[in-house]
Amino acid sequence: MKQIIANFKMNGTVEDTKEYMIEFLSKVDQNKAEITLCLPYTSLAVGRYFLSDSNIKLGAQNLSDEEEGKFTGEINGKMLVSAGVQSVIVGHSERRTKFKENSKIINKKIKIALKNRLNVILCVGESLTEKNTLKTLETIKNQLEEALKGLYENELERVTIAYEPIWAIGSGKSATIKEIEYAVKAIRKVLSDDFSPKAGKETQVLYGGSITNKNVQNIMRAKEINGILVGGACLDAGGFASLINLS
Numbered sequence: 001m002k003q004i005i006a007n008f009k010m011n012g013t014v015e016d017t018k019e020y021m022i023e024f025l026s027k028v029d030q031n032k033a034e035i036t037l038c039l040p041y042t043s044l045a046v047g048r049y050f051l052s053d054s055n056i057k058l059g060a061q062n063l064s065d066e067e068e069g070k071f072t073g074e075i076n077g078k079m080l081v082s083a084g085v086q087s088v089i090v091g092h093s094e095r096r097t098k099f100k101e102n103s104k105i106i107n108k109k110i111k112i113a114l115k116n117r118l119n120v121i122l123c124v125g126e127s128l129t130e131k132n133t134l135k136t137l138e139t140i141k142n143q144l145e146e147a148l149k150g151l152y153e154n155e156l157e158r159v160t161i162a163y164e165p166i167w168a169i170g171s172g173k174s175a176t177i178k179e180i181e182y183a184v185k186a187i188r189k190v191l192s193d194d195f196s197p198k199a200g201k202e203t204q205v206l207y208g209g210s211i212t213n214k215n216v217q218n219i220m221r222a223k224e225i226n227g228i229l230v231g232g233a234c235l236d237a238g239g240f241a242s243l244i245n246l247s
Ligand code: PEP
Pocket: 007, 164, 168, 169, 170, 171, 208, 209, 210, 211, 229, 230, 231, 232, 233
């Protein structure tokens, strides 16, 4: 079954999430895909309550690169697990650019998440300048190798890679099928060369960037992808349920 992951970003109060869950669960076909909702920290408890009887997984959007201690405002892997979280997004381009998260931090976060038995959704993708200067593959390779440094091959079973070109995120301009297939093939080659052909073949690779009800069917059928990561289009409960039902 393909994966559909939703990134709510900084949207939704506890009350909003409650209303969202009631509508979404009444409309979505849960058997269409393996669905994960990555909610804001403050909505995790209400998300856990509503999703407990469903096939839908609870996800978070970030975790600390420290394990415990004097880090005011931070949330660690152990806390996420105790809040019922199964998966966590790491390396999203908004965190790389707006919060200055470098590859060392991303690598630390991945290791902490895996140590806590969380599934990792690792985002990689090039900027518009990198695309225009033909540096897409080089960027993806560097991001992957730095993020996955020191991981054992069996740990990759709990890592999903999301190819998210920065220029496609929230821009209304999704990558073409050709561009997606080109990048996904390159991601699989890096995994195959650095880990094993099995890792290259079996690691889950998703696409994210301006997915809507209009392009979802086409994108889901791109070669060698295992699903999608959705941002803006997940925010309307009814709209997201129909996007999943259409996929
Ligand atoms: C994202 O931010 O991960 C994303 C895919 O956003 P959008 O769907 O809005 O482009």
